Amino acid sequence: MSHKKYWKGIEELEQTPEHQQAVANEFQQDLPVLGLSDKLLDATTPRRDFLKFLGFSTVAATLAASCEMPVRKAIPYAIRPDAELLTPSVPNYYASTFSDNGDSCAVIVKTRDGRPIMIEPNTLSTVTQGGISARVIAATLSLYDTARLRGPYVNQQPVSTWDKVDAPITQALANAGGAVYLVTGTINSPTTKEIINRFLAKYPGSKHIQYDAVSYSGMLLANEMSYGKRALPTYHFDKVQTVFSIGADFLCTWLAPVEFSAGFSKTRKILGKDAKNATMSKHYQVEGMMTLSGANADERATCKPSEYGKVASALYAAITGGSVNTGSKNVDKLIVAAAADLKKGNGLVVCNSNDVNVQVVVNAINSAIGANGTTIDWSATSNYKQGIDSEMVTFVNALDAGQVGAVLIHGVNPVYDYFDGEKFKKALAKAKVSISFNDRLDETTQACNYAVPDNHWLESWGDAEPRTGYYSFMQPTIAPLFKTRAFQDSLLKWTGADLATDNYHNFYNQYWVAKLGGQSNFDKALQDGVAEPASPTMSGASFSGNVADAMTKASAVKGGAYEVVVYETMAIGSGGAWSNNPWLQETPDPITKATWDNYVMMAPLTAKTQFDAELSGINEVVRERRVVKVTANGKTVSLPIVVVPGMHKDVIAVAVGYGRHEKVGRASTNGQNAFPLVGFNGQTFGYASEAKIEKTADLYPVAITQTHLSSENRPHVREYTLEEFKKDPRGLINERKEELKHFTHLEWEGHEADDPNADFDEEGFVKNGTMYPVHEKPGIKWGMSIDLNTCTGCAACVVACQAENNVSVVGKHEVMKSQEMSWIRIDRYFSGNPDDGDSIQAIFQPVMCQHCDNAPCENVCPVSATNHSSEGLNQMAYNRCIGTKYCANNCPYKVRRFNWFDFNGADAFADNQYEDGQRDDINDSLTRMVLNPDVTVRSRGVMEKCSFCVQRLQDAKLVAKKEGHPLKDGQAKTACQVACASNCITFGNVNDKESEIYKVRYEDNKERVFYMLEQLHILPNVNYLSKIRNAKEVLAGNGDKNNTRDEMANQHI
């Protein structure tokens, strides 16, 4: 080691005294305070204290001024749960089965940290074929409903132990003298049926009554008369060529809409590349009100519901060569055309009438056109609805006569949904003991002595047999949140079983292990969620009914001047827990786009001439609607009119499920109960009756999201008849080329449009339609395609989006101010003559953020809070957003949604959630369990919008990365895409030429591709496929402003 010495200057080398002093002095230069420095250090508050004072006062000021932040409970897993079962923040998926009084749907439940947060369809089920409905998806919110009972009740008072209910109930049942009645909805669970039998056996003489609030008794009895089977067959809508529906809304509410829409959509797919030979099913609809199926029908005509028998008879006549005369030329024309089509094979006729005779005629028609065995399968019957109305009526009479010892009510709510609920309520008081298993203090439970709440299906073991031989399994995805007990366990307990060993779960295991032949088979079935016959067979049945008699009786039904149809909505159904589900309450009705209320649907002409409720171009100004008093079957309800084109002029319609008791939940109280308007003809309930309508002076505001009804002949929706499309499949391409030719190429580059076979030059348009440089888009480029042909407007995607993305519910008051928040909406446009219900056509167009590559929202944001990802996503940085709302103004699609209030409690202010009563219950610590932890909960004052479910895309990319391969097509799916029963949403990487989205857009269906508002050169990443109607003509203008066919557009309604 050398001893070299380095020095910085001569002073250091010589170590002069000056230098030594300088080194010793820390501050070699004088302090800037110069002469003050001495004083400063000696001051009473010297420099260092100054910092202390500064620090103290800053902290003090901060503490004094800061708002008190609400404390959020987040309890970490101190001890890691079973690693195989649960890794925090990694979702688990369980196959289960949605079950609601016979409705069932095989689902996959996504749980995060032990909480079910999302329900998706189980694609293994051949019954639902990967379909799901809005209500099924919304079930997670019902699980976390604050109105649910948190334990057993005796006489409306909570009790602490099960003994306090079990002991007196067992006693009471023993003393009931055999007159024990178990009233349930349709039970299609094999094991539950076993348990019920065991219970009935324990109490000899007891009876099980299956009661359906909206019943299919008429069909069951007609099938017994026609085929000797009191059952409903399986309808194969996926096999139909021609479907003729008389009032049946099979795409929305009738019997098993999920199964039917999934199946039916398969017959509605059109491929542009095979345009010349394109075929699709033909859908005729004759109905009184405007249903979703009617809105989707190719040909539609209206009649009164009392004439359904006449229509069915006329159709039978037309098919068997008789003459057709229903009194309506349009209906007659339709019947003649339909008869010809139906005879070609694979026809199907369905009808929603609950009149046995009408259904016998329908059976006769189906038999005559050979539907049995082709589109109707009798080898495996549908078990969705089994209630026989007269049994219920007989029971209520017995109850009223005081002949009933004990009543056990499960799932149904007769005080509310029985046609004579008042009578039921009075009669129920005469029973010695009444027990309800319902999950809340609903109208019936309030009238019962005991409430023994059942578990939610997401907390339960169970099974369903929606179709004979097709099993679907339910497994709990969360431990019961409250002190509730499985309905089956309660029954077992009251048969004297010791629940420690003899419980439903054990029974269930034993039953299925035995039935499926071993534990491993059962485990597999449980994992798959379904067990189905390996090779399904199909068989018909021979019709043996008396069609002549049925036709005479069906045609003889007397109608009224006005008739009221009592119907279920897509969202709320017949009521139940759904009435208090804010997601469903706020989902706009597919037809009326109304939320939070029921109302009287009425034809424009009638409303205008009789009830002072005009449908006009300034609808959006007036939220107040005229209230009318509707009287039917001796009962009256007062409800506002919502004018709907396509209604028969003498028919009005009122939805059930609204006007609930406040204990059902705060969101459920709007509107009126329409069940009292239901009639009973001695055999079956009648959901359409003669009605008297009186105008009142009252007005009532209805929250409607889309108030303008026509598309104004604008070209953002495209529809063509099948004939037009076959004749000129390239019409749309040529139109786009013509419209945009000046932007697809530069003048000096020659004219690509010269080549008639060239496709639309999308690349040229992107490049030459702007003066700015174009960004390359390598890697992934997300794109979505929406097929308007198969979209039925059912709104399952709307609820799925809401569940997946924590989209806020805003409440009726805010919807009335057009402040709703849904990220995806379904635009519905009517065309035709509003005064002629038969002429109305409708089209549905789901609209979400179009993720424009040249997004007008992006460049106007002053803080770049919304910007573009390299994968083509238009993304939101919520933390950066200051809420100027300029982006929303500048969005031509109006898809951006602003957080008007603190909808999620994500705000710095503690108690500023706007109180209108309807949203309060969605914000407490229970309901917040439904939130998806992968998606930011937005605070007040920021903009939000569809993100293409970016959390799912990121997750899929990570999975692909971990698996070590590029992202596969179909690996990333958006929530709306998964929820779509008719499979009309295609999503994927457009840069991947093997992807489905690429094929749809550029190969298979390029003839039908269009982009909304393409001419703005905002380059949306969502394309639509034109709607092809199997109809004689299309009324909407497709952009032709001189179109005269669409009277709605001409009147600017």
Add this chain to the structure above:
Amino acid sequence: MHLKYESFVREPLVNGNKTYAQVTEDICRPIEQKPTRLWYMGFFFSLLLLGFGAFSVTWEVYWGIGTWGINRTVGWGWDITNFVWWVGIGHAGTLISAILLLFRQGWRTGVNRAAEAMTIFAVMCAGQFPIFHMGRVWNAFFVLPLPNSRGALWPNFSSALLWDVFAISTYFTVSLLFWYSGLVPDFATIRDRAKTKLRKHLYGIASFGWTGTAKNWQRFEALSLVLAGLSTPLVLSVHTIVSFDFATSVIPGWHATIFPPYFVAGAVFSGFAMVNTLLVLVRKIFRLEDYITIGHIEAMNKVIVLTGSIVGVAYITELFMAWYSQVVYEQQAFKWRVLGPYWWSYWAMMTCNVISPQFFWFKKLRRNIVFTFLLSIVVNIGMWFERFVIIVTSLYRDYLPSSWTYYSPTWTEMGFYIGTFGLFFTCFFLFAKYFPVVAIAEIKFVLKTSGDNYKREMLPLEEKSVEEFVHIVEHAH
């Protein structure tokens, strides 16, 4: 003889037998006296309005923008309408002080002080709206290009809203400087006349030690010229940039190249109307009729009829272009603007802005104080409707009919607007009490050329023949 001759075609800018002393006396009087009852009533009423505005804004900030009537389709309502309206009003002051200074329009001296004050207060009012229309107002500073710890995170320089931030803040700063620098000699005058210690002290601070030396005046003049030069482009740029908020969008009814000139003309139009409203009151209340003469009012009214006609042409051009474009969205947007559910706002705008100013072609009406006052209010109502029409009726029925909706304001929005009136008048009352409402020094500049009595002294010159006059001029000392 010192000759300052001005043609008799021009009417005097100061009436009565005014001397320099008299001018000082007249203008300082309100400042040195106790305020009148009327002033107190007006001031406290303004404070009341301001208080209500503050309450409304607090309510909105606490609960959320949802307390307003704006919605998913109409994202801007009264907020931005009021913003543009106030900014427009804020145009007159700078126009008068800067452009008219450069054009050597002597008549501006009587009105510029009040007009500039009005500008500053109007811009203050305008600024409230873009700030409090933000969903997260506490993050409003995100729009500033501040160094930050978030990486290279800048605001979006291609957003017209950001341009607004710069345009408005620059405009406010320059206007304030311009106004204040003009006030300095006048503050010194008040300081010198002050009889109480406090007044002397405060005006002493405010007048920055002005001594009235030649050097002071030279610098003062130089500064005025520089600031006038700076503000001149601002007069045009501010409302041009405000118009870009709309013109750079894709919304039919907004996306129009005509917007910048149309907005500037409209701004001058409304600004002059507001100046008229205020001056008619001020000259009456403070008895300043000699300084703010009918001639001033008439000059203002001439500008009003000119700019009113310009906006009229712009309205009609918009309609023509919509038709001529043959674009269905444009055509429909204007159709719904004129005939849709908001027809009343369009026709209110047309009546107030295009038809009513045409009365000012009549000299008698131009010089009628009551008529001028009423019409100035009508014009400002009309200009408010113009902004409402542009903003709301373009948005409410745009591309997709599914999203068409309606918008009505709620009490919080209205309260906010009322509150800005409170702010404006509170400031204006304070200004009128504590500041010289007419520029004393500047009046003195023109007194000897355009003062009534001095002009009368020139009368004998008018009698002279041309040769005699030339002789006098050549031998004038």
